[in-house]
Amino acid sequence: MGLDTFRHVTTSASAGRTAARDDIERAHLVDPTDRTWSIARAAVSPDLADLARRFWIPVWDVPAGRDSVQRVLQYPVCLIVVSDTYARLYGVVSGLSHTMLTGRGWAVGIMLQPAAGHLLTAEPVRRMTDRHVDLTTVAAVDGAALTQGVRSAMGADPTAPEAQARAREVVEDSLRALLPVDDEGLLVNAIVEDVETSPELLRVDDLCARFDIGERTLQRLLHKRIGLGPKWLIRRRRLQEAADRLRHSGAELAGIAVDLGYADQAHFTRDFRMATGMIPGEFASRFR
Known part of the structure; x- marks a missing residue:
């Protein structure tokens, strides 16, 4: 299908859908009682919109003898994450992503667009599913320079907005070498965007x-x-939407199940538990 055709399709299909990108917390199955970390978020520069979605910069201080587990129903995109101890390119996690926070630390992460993984790896991204590689092994960017630049920016005070802005600039400057995004990449961006912003799309x-x-x-x-x-892709969107509804509304589980296209509440409960490790009622009770 040609680029002009899919642009027309996505424009026409967008009428009446939920707002795109109003989904920052939807994937993060946060424990509202955990105060050991904070996350700063920022948009990418406009010229990188076809290549990346947004930055997130967590900073944590977990008391000795404790840990903080971050659980995420990840979006269908690759991630670049640089911390004070590692620098990695992550493929898509098919199940529930777990990150254990201990002690003091920080990370600078950028959520890429669906098009970007192949541009970085020059191979089918299915080879990256449920795994990560050291950023220095990714030939499409200078991973060593990127890592050094981010750590230099963040080292003195990772909570400072100025430091975080400098770190974001380092990442963006490295990624600009991948522009422009190819037509196939633009197509897959549009397909994923359509799924993520069309709750009526179930098949x-x-x-x-x-x-x-x-x-x-x-x-x-x-x-x-x-x-x-x-x-x-469709199932992941439904589960993210389910988590969002359970977090923010008092809707009945049966109604959520019907709205999201499940045959009945039992199917919804089983799917949600398999994906998150919690039944819907247990997850919802954390926010009441």
Whole structure:
């Protein structure tokens, strides 16, 4: 399908959908009682919009003898994360992502666009699913210089807005070498954006129809560019939306299940528990 065609499709399909990018907390299954960390977030520069979504910069101070587990239903994108102890490119996590915070520390992370993983690795991103590599092994960027620049910026005071801004500039300057994003990358960005912002989209064949693309072609495209298939993509969006509704509304579980396209509440409960390790009621009770 041509670039002009999919631009028309995504423009037409966007009418009446939920606002894009109003989803920063949707994936993070945060424990509201955990006060050992904070996260600063920032948009990327406009010229990088096809390549990256946003920055997040966590800073933590966990008392001795304790730990803080961060659980995330990750978005269908790769991540670059630089901390004071490691620098990595992460592939998409198919299940629940766990990060253990201990002691004092910080990290500078950038959530990439679906197009970016293949541009960084020059291979099908399915090879990165559920794994990470050291940033210095990624040939498309100077991982050593990027890491050194971020650590130099953040070293004195990782909570300072000026330090965080300098660190973001280092990351962005490194990524600009990947521009412009190719047409296939723009297409996969548009497909993922459509799934993430269209709660009524529940079937793969409906997604194929929107983009005038065959299911096998779509399957190959998504495995190449994000590492997982269209069924996973739709299921992940539903689970993120479920977590958001459970966090912010008093809706009945049966109603949430119906709205998200589940056959019944039991199917919804099983799917949510398999993905998060908690039943929906247990998760919702943390925010009451």
